[in-house]
Amino acid sequence: MPKINVYLSDELAEAVRDSGVPVSAICQRALETSVKRVTAIRSATIGELGGGDPTARLPHFTERARTTVKIAIEQARADGSPLVGTEHLLHGIVKEGNNMALRVLTATDIDPQRLLADLPASTAGDHPADKFSGPLANAFELAMTEAITMGHNYIGCEHLLLGLVAEQDGAAGQVLRAAGAELRSTRGAVSAALAGFVHHREQAGSKPSDPAAAVAALVGKQLKPLLDRLDRLERHVGLE
Template sequence: MFERFTARSREVVRRAREEAGRESVGTRHLLLALLADPDALATRVLADGGVHADDLRARIARYVDRSAVLGEADAAALRQIGIDLAAIEARIDESFGPGALRRPVPPPRRGWWRRQAAGPFTPRAKKVLELALREALHLRHRHIGTEHILLGLLSEGDGVAAQVLHEAGVDLRDLRRRVEVAVRAVA
């Protein structure tokens, strides 16, 4: 599948793997990697919509810190029923000291089988890349560019990337429309 990726979108995937470090690549890593290239069409559309890379990085860091205590799904479920996990963590930090809930960083794993066990991409990130291909095919493009990866992130809609964009006040449908307009203007 990567043979259809442009050099710029391959660089996004490479950067996402770098962002992830020892973790599997998730949607947040793909979004951060997209934001790293200011000349990419996807990044320009985000910037034109008032989305700033530094703000999203900070939001992702806060989101990851919140979900480190519980799983991502648990944190999302608590938000849906009105429980402010950040306020609870702040009170725990007041009582027990900063970072009391953070898990210790595990030592590096050795052996190729452990590095390969989790796979390089989370299921959501794989879905985003599959959706990027579908978006390119839908637009009758023979390549997969950064704009298609962004459209894939928006189509997937449930990952950390989409949630963080939504929390930043981005209307995902409007962003999708603006990406499609930009793609047509370039073509």
């Protein structure tokens, strides 16, 4: 049976040894789940969009993420673009108007409206967009990978943002990186924002009706200092 090396920090390796957990079984199950999710989203983003709800085939997407993708498709078709590209997904994130990705961008001093202004104009085609572009399909896969790495069983707009930042060929990633959205810092901002939301919910004793607004209230007080601390720690241990 083939072997795959898994590297752990010294602290985690010691904890694993002390606990006696079945490492091989756990890793196999985690990898199996991850492969199934990535394969599912890969099959969902290849081929024509077809009729009906084009987001129905996207596994584990939240309602806001689905709405964002629908807006992206509508924008691509309004532009006369032959493909739905990363630039259209970024447009969808901004136009949806009330998601975690927008709060993260604002917290990291990136103006969402300026991003839209910096996007290149779409190339008009002979027929309305009916497929996702290669870079957008890659961004969806990267978003799924980010969600899995964070231990999340869903894909939200914050994961889509990370997918766009990580994807190298699409217009959206280029515009985001030019605006200062480096992957490591954006990932840290997402983690901090989600932690802030959970803390707020626990303090409030119930789920707020507007999670994005709840996070926004925490940005100045909690998110910035936490991001600064994460950055100092990562630089101290040599992580890039």
